[in-house]
């Protein structure tokens with residue numbers, strides 16, 4: 001009898017590290033969540049691990065909780081990588097078509113992609129962590145999507161490469177190795193979230209994924225089924241809380257509570273005062289207008305930056321499937337209407353389905369996307385074997 005597939009995924013976030021253990025029966029689409037846990041993260045800044053020792057301690061804590069809850073032993077995990085050091089670059093490669101009949105073979109395609117990858121203009125401390133073919137050319141014929149079996153002399157490929165600052169990649173890897181965990185694969189955060197919520201149809205017509213986290217906002221644009229732009233902005237929902245704290249001259253923890261409880265006022269005008277209990281018997285009173293002014297300025301800034309990124313993509317914001325918002329920051333009431341107005345696009349929040357027993361929260365998109373990517377690569381195992389997978393690469397680092 002075919003065995004259940006077990007997937008372990010960890011979303012290393014600026015506010016929280018979230019972990020999940022999922023089991024999938026071979027004959028069912030349902031995902032049985034054996035364990036879900038989250039713990040506050042202290043070793044990250046704006047999506048990047050800056051204190052690997054601290055992150056290791058937290059990962060060990062999370063792993064123990066997950067193992068206990070799921071009654072499994074966790075050896076390997078699927079993880080994300082965040083931070084604004086992650087940038088998009090382009091690479092171009094060219095090879096001679098090798099077969100005597102001049103038909104492009106899979107081997108030629110692999111070679112030209114590898115060539116393009118090595119020609120990505122990275123600085124010495126930068127590395128390509130993911131790459132996607134954009135188009136191929138054969139001799140003078142450009143814009144080819146699939147060159148397999150087409151005839152010619154020279155095959156060229158243009159790729160979009162996702163590049164990262166190596167010391168931050170190393171910090172992330174070290175954090176997991178310190179916790180005795182092998183990394184199965186590592187996906188840039190916005191791509192993991194996109195996996196959870198975007199459909200192939202949306203990607204085909206044009207869509208932008210926006211993941212508003214605590215200290216970062218991920219943006220991924222898809223056009224004609226392909227990723228055409230990606231950025232991770234160093235600003236997120238915690239900046240709204242920080243600004244509310246300054247405006248109301250109160251602690252960040254209190255401002256965070258005010259944002260969660262009274263966030264719906266951020267997009268409204270009100271001359272009212274509101275109250276919140278900050279300690280037993282201690283009430284903090286504040287004018288709504290001060291809180292909403294500070295919050296609105298910051299959320300406007302976040303959307304201005306998102307708009308700039310959308311404009312960089314080839315279709316410059318002409319995205320009929322609109323914007324899909326996820327991340328904890330998507331919980332801010334009124335954000336969908338604000339996004340529609342600011343970006344001049346259809347907007348919605350999507351919460352992935354199929355994870356039995358889990359709360360419906362857009363902050364789980366990255367984690368869910370990592371699980372779905374894991375399931376996909378289990379299915380694709382024979383094709384993936386043709387390339388050195390992350391699993392193999394990361395094994396090199398293992399003691």
Ligand SMILES: Nc1ncnc2c1ncn2[C@@H]1O[C@H](COP(=O)(O)OP(=O)(O)OP(=O)(O)O)[C@@H](O)[C@H]1O
Nearest residue numbers: 013014015016213214215216237238328329331332
């Ligand atoms: N109801 C709410 N209204 C507004 N913001 C909210 C709400 N609920 C959660 N948030 C915010 O969501 C953020 C956490 O989101 P998330 O879990 O996606 O972040 P993260 O993944 O840890 O961070 P990052 O992706 O930036 O590294 C916090 O800043 C929190 O204040």
Ligand SMILES: [Mg+2]
Nearest residue numbers: 013014213366
């Ligand atoms: Mg996140």
